[in-house]
Each structure stands twice: as structure tokens, then as C-alpha cells.
Amino acid sequence: MPELPEVETTRRGIEPHVAGHTVTAVELRRARLRWPIPADLPVLLKRRKLLSVNRRGKYLLLRFTHGHALLHLGMSGSLRVVAADQPPRKHDHVDIRFGNGAVLRFTDPRRFGALLWTAEPPAEHSLLRHLGPEPLTEAFNADYLFARSRKRKQAVKTLIMDSAVVVGVGNIYANEALYLAGIRPSRAAGGISRAACEALTANIKEVLAKAIAQGGTTLRDFVGGDGKPGYFKQQLWVYGRGGQPCGRCGKPLKEVRLGQRSTVYCTACQR
Structure with a gap:
């Protein structure tokens, strides 16, 4: 998608x-x-x-x-x-x-x-009125995410993919941002520290900005408005790489289903 x-x-x-x-x-x-x-x-x-x-x-x-x-x-x-x-x-x-x-x-x-x-x-509009802030704006920051995550038992990956919390953080970029922030996707959102929220918001912004600069990610059907595919897939750290070595520590990346979505992470680098 x-x-x-x-x-x-x-x-x-x-x-x-x-x-x-x-x-x-x-x-x-x-x-x-x-x-x-x-x-x-x-x-x-x-x-x-x-x-x-x-x-x-x-x-x-x-x-x-x-x-x-x-x-x-x-x-x-x-x-x-x-x-x-x-x-x-x-x-x-x-x-x-x-x-x-x-x-x-x-x-x-x-x-x-x-x-x-x-x-x-x-x-x-009914499809837009309940959407959360845009991830690349100042409205989406560590203080905001920390406040929205309190007392949440759901997995942190599920939280950041909730469009009522923040829009547009789909499965590919959620996997990537959590890896770069060193946060295990299955961790309860309510247990994430403010420092972790700082790292996570920063990496969400960075991953999305880099993907936009390179034309998005080519997976199956996507082509851009000019008919050309995106090229960000070349830089993916974890998504679609289950079983392959972690780019940081070399251990095999683990792939699981979380919230019915493919989730890949490093058991050593993400805690």
C-alpha cells in the first residue's frame, strides 16, 4: 500500500x-x-x-x-x-x-x-476530522507522543501506526524508525520513556523525510506521479529482511506478526 x-x-x-x-x-x-x-x-x-x-x-x-x-x-x-x-x-x-x-x-x-x-x-470531512498530526510538523514531538502513550498497554508499533495518534506512519516506516530508535516493536507504549519518545519521533521524521527525498519505497505496485518507481527500498534496515543479518550487530533479524502486520526487528539492538 x-x-x-x-x-x-x-x-x-x-x-x-x-x-x-x-x-x-x-x-x-x-x-x-x-x-x-x-x-x-x-x-x-x-x-x-x-x-x-x-x-x-x-x-x-x-x-x-x-x-x-x-x-x-x-x-x-x-x-x-x-x-x-x-x-x-x-x-x-x-x-x-x-x-x-x-x-x-x-x-x-x-x-x-x-x-x-x-x-x-x-x-x-468524516474521513479526515479524526486524524492525528502530520509527522513532519512541529505538532508531532516527544512531549506529544509521551502524553499520548501514557497508560497504553498496546504495542508501541501499533500506537505509532494509529492514524488518530499520528498520520502516515505505515508498516514499512514504523519498522524502520523503531529499529533506528533501538525500541522493540512489541514493548507496551505506556512503558516507553520520554527519552525513547524523543528518539522515536526524531527517527520517524528522519525516515519519512529521507523516503520522500528519494521518491518513496517500491513494493509491488507503487509508482510515483511521474510514472517512476520509488528507490527507498535500497536503504531499508529491517523491513522485508527477516532472517538476514542485522546491519549493526550481525545477528539474524527476527520476523513476527504484530497487529496482523509483518514486523522485523533485532533482538539484540532493540529493547
Whole structure:
């Protein structure tokens, strides 16, 4: 599933090509993805200028003067800018055409993604109103995480993957940040010290920032907004490396299921 770095990479890839340009047509080839696509979306967007492409968590927000189109890439979706004459393929479900000739194409083979419309402020939308702070902002810091973790018996990995606590820390980056912070993923969140929270928040920010800078992580289906894959997979310390030697101590990395997600850690370096 595309995680925050992949979604941010997509946002940065498409915005220069479409922001400031006027929609000339919207082609809907499916009536629904995870939820129904608004049937009147072509009318809502035609002859409207796209002001900006923003992101909240894993949602992309296409901002117009009269509302926002909300997109989620689901398990395997991508949003790319393609040439006006490039024919659609089987899983290319939506085209948004612009006056400059750019076509914003939404592809989703598994159809777990979403394309919705809201005239209200995005922060008030039911899918967004309960989201926690963005991990790369000052609102997400050691004091905040320490306060949110108190009296929590759940595993610390599960806590930082809770979008109500902090958005966008998916499984790949949770594994990596916990390894770099030296924290065992299964530790009870309520037992984590403030110093550990300092290390964890810092490493979450660092891992996500590096992944964004390198275009996200290529795993199975993800491609960025420019059609190119991400390259952060080359630098993964633990994710997908169960049984391989730890990059620090050389001991085999252990892989377990935690919260129904693959979790890899070093039994020696993470406590």
C-alpha cells in the first residue's frame, strides 16, 4: 500500500503540471471504487481552475475555489500525469483533463482507492476530522507522543501506526524508525520513556523525510506521479529482511506478526 512518502511523492510529482490550470473534462470509466464516485464530478470540475494539490495523511486533496476532490490510492493505486493522446488501459478508471494538455490519470487495479468530493473544509470531512498530526510538523514531538502513550498497554508499533495518534506512519516506516530508535516493536507504549519518545519521533521524521527525498519505497505496485518507481527500498534496515543479518550487530533479524502486520526487528539492538 502506498504510504505517506509515496503519496507525498505523487503530490510533488503532479502539482507542477496541473496546479493553476483549468479542467476541460473529466472522464469516469467506473461508477465506484471503494465508494461510489460522485456522478456529477465532471460537472463540478469542468471549467474550474485547480488551485493546488495538497495532502492530509494518505489523502490527496485537489483544491478548487468551491471545494476539494479527495483521492486515496488504496492498496495499489497511482495518480500520474500522462499525455493527452495516451490511451487508457484496463485499470485506468478516471481522467481529469486540463487546458494545458495534461491529463491526470487515476489507476487502481484492486479498486480499494477512492475519489470523493467535499464542499466543506477538508478538516471537517468524516474521513479526515479524526486524524492525528502530520509527522513532519512541529505538532508531532516527544512531549506529544509521551502524553499520548501514557497508560497504553498496546504495542508501541501499533500506537505509532494509529492514524488518530499520528498520520502516515505505515508498516514499512514504523519498522524502520523503531529499529533506528533501538525500541522493540512489541514493548507496551505506556512503558516507553520520554527519552525513547524523543528518539522515536526524531527517527520517524528522519525516515519519512529521507523516503520522500528519494521518491518513496517500491513494493509491488507503487509508482510515483511521474510514472517512476520509488528507490527507498535500497536503504531499508529491517523491513522485508527477516532472517538476514542485522546491519549493526550481525545477528539474524527476527520476523513476527504484530497487529496482523509483518514486523522485523533485532533482538539484540532493540529493547
